Amino acid sequence: MNLFFGKAKSKTTAKDAIYKLRETLGMLEKRQTFLETKAENELKIAKLNATKNRNAALMALKRKKAYESNIEKINGARMTIETQMMAIENANVNLETMGAMRAGAEAMKNIHGSMDIDKVDATMDDIRDQMDVANEISEAISRPVGMGDELDEDDLLNELEELEQEELDAKMLETPSPVVSAPNVPQSSPGYKNVVEEDDEEAELRALQASIAISSRTCICIPAASTNPASIPVSNKHILYAIYNTRTNMIQLNILVSDQPNDPESSLYLHKFMYTVKDNQKEKAIQFCRILMSFVYQDLIAEKRLKILINPFGGQSKAKNIFDLQVKPILEAAKCKLDIQFTEHQGHALQVARDLDINDYDAIVTVSGDGVIHEVINGFLQRADAKEAIRKVSLGIIPAGTSNSLSISMLGEKLGFDPIHTSLQIIKGRPLAMDICSVTYEDRRYFSFLSHSFGIAAYADLGTEHMRWMGDTRTVVGLLQEILSNKTYKLEAHVLIAESDKQVIKETCRASLKSSVWKQINNTSHKGAVVDTIPPLSEPLPETWTKIEDDISFFLSSKVPLLNRGMLSHPCASPNDGLIDLLLVRGGKGITKQLGVFTNVDTGKHMDLSIVEYYKVKAFRLNPIVRPGKSAYVSIDGEHAPVKPFQVEVHPCLASILSLNPTFIDTRV
Numbered sequence: 001m002n003l004f005f006g007k008a009k010s011k012t013t014a015k016d017a018i019y020k021l022r023e024t025l026g027m028l029e030k031r032q033t034f035l036e037t038k039a040e041n042e043l044k045i046a047k048l049n050a051t052k053n054r055n056a057a058l059m060a061l062k063r064k065k066a067y068e069s070n071i072e073k074i075n076g077a078r079m080t081i082e083t084q085m086m087a088i089e090n091a092n093v094n095l096e097t098m099g100a101m102r103a104g105a106e107a108m109k110n111i112h113g114s115m116d117i118d119k120v121d122a123t124m125d126d127i128r129d130q131m132d133v134a135n136e137i138s139e140a141i142s143r144p145v146g147m148g149d150e151l152d153e154d155d156l157l158n159e160l161e162e163l164e165q166e167e168l169d170a171k172m173l174e175t176p177s178p179v180v181s182a183p184n185v186p187q188s189s190p191g192y193k194n195v196v197e198e199d200d201e202e203a204e205l206r207a208l209q210a211s212i213a214i215s216s217r218t219c220i221c222i223p224a225a226s227t228n229p230a231s232i233p234v235s236n237k238h239i240l241y242a243i244y245n246t247r248t249n250m251i252q253l254n255i256l257v258s259d260q261p262n263d264p265e266s267s268l269y270l271h272k273f274m275y276t277v278k279d280n281q282k283e284k285a286i287q288f289c290r291i292l293m294s295f296v297y298q299d300l301i302a303e304k305r306l307k308i309l310i311n312p313f314g315g316q317s318k319a320k321n322i323f324d325l326q327v328k329p330i331l332e333a334a335k336c337k338l339d340i341q342f343t344e345h346q347g348h349a350l351q352v353a354r355d356l357d358i359n360d361y362d363a364i365v366t367v368s369g370d371g372v373i374h375e376v377i378n379g380f381l382q383r384a385d386a387k388e389a390i391r392k393v394s395l396g397i398i399p400a401g402t403s404n405s406l407s408i409s410m411l412g413e414k415l416g417f418d419p420i421h422t423s424l425q426i427i428k429g430r431p432l433a434m435d436i437c438s439v440t441y442e443d444r445r446y447f448s449f450l451s452h453s454f455g456i457a458a459y460a461d462l463g464t465e466h467m468r469w470m471g472d473t474r475t476v477v478g479l480l481q482e483i484l485s486n487k488t489y490k491l492e493a494h495v496l497i498a499e500s501d502k503q504v505i506k507e508t509c510r511a512s513l514k515s516s517v518w519k520q521i522n523n524t525s526h527k528g529a530v531v532d533t534i535p536p537l538s539e540p541l542p543e544t545w546t547k548i549e550d551d552i553s554f555f556l557s558s559k560v561p562l563l564n565r566g567m568l569s570h571p572c573a574s575p576n577d578g579l580i581d582l583l584l585v586r587g588g589k590g591i592t593k594q595l596g597v598f599t600n601v602d603t604g605k606h607m608d609l610s611i612v613e614y615y616k617v618k619a620f621r622l623n624p625i626v627r628p629g630k631s632a633y634v635s636i637d638g639e640h641a642p643v644k645p646f647q648v649e650v651h652p653c654l655a656s657i658l659s660l661n662p663t664f665i666d667t668r669v
């Protein structure tokens with residue numbers, strides 16, 4: 001029995017052991033595959049974050065190393081098991097061999113009557129020696145490895161750097177380079193001088209540095225790797241960003257390049273110039289980028305933090321496309337921080353400005369028409385910290401409306417509609433102080449920045465909504481309709497006039513256009529709400545106010561010179577003289593004379609006509625009188641306002657708008 005069970009147990013144990021070991025081996029193989037997948041995933045994460053999030057990439061690499069270390073341990077264990085299995089199989093074979101040998105020995109003994117047992121012992125000793133060796137190997141292989149202790153930080157960083165390099169190389173291949181897209185970069189014009197040899201990067205760097213040092217107005221950019229590199233004169237204003245990338249060892253310059261450098265109204269195109277820097281020039285490259293950035297930004301805020309408000313339905317619903325395709329790439333090339341929001345309903349922009357955290361932004365940019373700007377100003381001025389908010393956060397305009405009066409008054413009829421030039425104005429503009437007017441009715445008070453109109457101009461603005469498909473031409477058509485039907489409107493007005501002599505007004509305007517002084521935003525009292533200084537609407541006005549009681553065709557006051565394309569109605573309007581320009585044409589002057597106003601308004605020459613009264617005023621009160629059975633309109637900033645008594649007062653230098661110039665366009669008065 002003992003012998004039976006002993007024998008049977010011995011055979012079963014060997015088989016069971018091999019079976020169990022095979023099972024364990026299978027389990028270990030599965031675990032190894034699982035860990036290898038994990039390690040691969042971590043590698044992917046590290047690659048993804050290599051250039052964006054260095055910490056995340058390093059952590060992923062650490063986890064990958066830990067998985068790899070586990071895999072190594074499993075390899076060790078597998079080796080041990082396989083060795084054990086071989087040993088058991090060998091032992092079995094040996095056992096069989098021994099049996100055979102014993103049988104043979106018996107036979108030999110029987111045949112020869114003797115058997116040499118020492119040889120059997122020697123064989124057994126050999127087997128035991130092999131078993132010992134196998135055990136030593138398996139012990140050594142399966143010895144636990146510390147989790148991360150042995151990880152060499154330098155190795156990790158080297159690996160990360162390789163990943164970053166791979167990522168950047170891939171990106172660089174995608175980046176459109178001016179060298180490749182050369183058609184927009186004039187290379188052979190006589191105006192452009194060849195200054196460097198293709199492979200002389202040091203000379204390139206020196207030439208670039210020298211060009212900056214010589215002039216603060218232009219520098220030279222040389223497309224690299226061209227067969228015939230040429231210099232391009234670039235205004236410092238058009239250089240958006242310069243950066244040296246330590247990993248790629250390249251300088252990148254983001255620049256708006258003009259197709260006609262001598263024409264300030266020419267089109268601008270965004271280019272990203274790349275220059276390879278020699279290893280021993282790294283310090284110079286860093287210094288060069290720093291110097292260039294300080295030259296091209298001077299005291300301006302670089303990398304502005306912008307709240308972007310896009311009215312998807314403004315103008316002809318093109319605002320989103322204008323922003324995505326033309327504006328955003330430029331703001332991003334200047335490394336501006338963008339917080340983009342679409343307006344969802346009328347009054348939404350007002351809410352955003354009212355609730356804005358003013359410490360988070362340098363400017364609020366409207367991609368819209370004048371209607372959204374009006375809302376933003378009113379949102380700011382509804383706040384408890386109205387004056388501080390509107391002073392601290394500048395306005396920025398990307399024209400995407402119908403008239404874009406403020407934008408064209410700042411940059412002209414062409415550039416004022418151009419998304420690239422107006423983007424540049426946001427990047428390189430400084431805060432231009434801007435007067436704001438309070439408008440008070442019996443039951444409400446709000447703020448305006450453009451115009452106040454009663455008479456035929458108000459009709460042209462508001463009575464022509466059904467002709468919106470015409471774009472800004474509708475207002476011209478509306479004016480003609482009113483003039484040709486000899487329309488007049490009745491009013492009673494009181495005006496606080498600062499200047500009524502047209503020649504004096506013109507001379508003052510010319511002087512201010514010549515001056516390049518930037519007026520300061522009103523800092524005297526920049527806390528709290530904006531308070532009016534004129535008597536309330538319910539109270540009588542002092543006798544110093546001029547009374548106008550008449551039939552009129554135009555009562556049109558404005559803070560900007562151009563109310564529309566081709567409508568230079570207020571050629572002497574200033575952004576910050578603390579006064580409103582009032583254009584008054586009384587009724588009964590005849591169609592011909594009125595047509596004279598119409599035909600001269602595109603050049604501003606209508607101001608010289610005898611029927612045109614032109615005043616600089618501080619405030620006015622207007623009572624529109626609507627004749628029975630007739631309709632009339634009051635337009636404030638181009639929007640409908642009640643046809644009831646109201647008054648307007650200018651609040652000097654209350655807001656600021658990002659501008660490239662210290663005043664409005666030169667109207668050549």
Ligand SMILES: Nc1ncnc2c1ncn2[C@@H]1O[C@H](COP(=O)(O)OP(=O)(O)OP(=O)(O)O)[C@@H](O)[C@H]1O
Binds near residue numbers: 311313402638
């Ligand atoms: N999502 C929206 N849906 C409806 N109306 C909106 C939306 N967003 C803004 N608005 C309103 O649209 C009006 C007009 O907008 P905006 O000034 O941008 O264009 P516009 O009137 O075509 O241009 P302009 O004022 O130059 O003529 C504003 O009064 C604004 O409140």
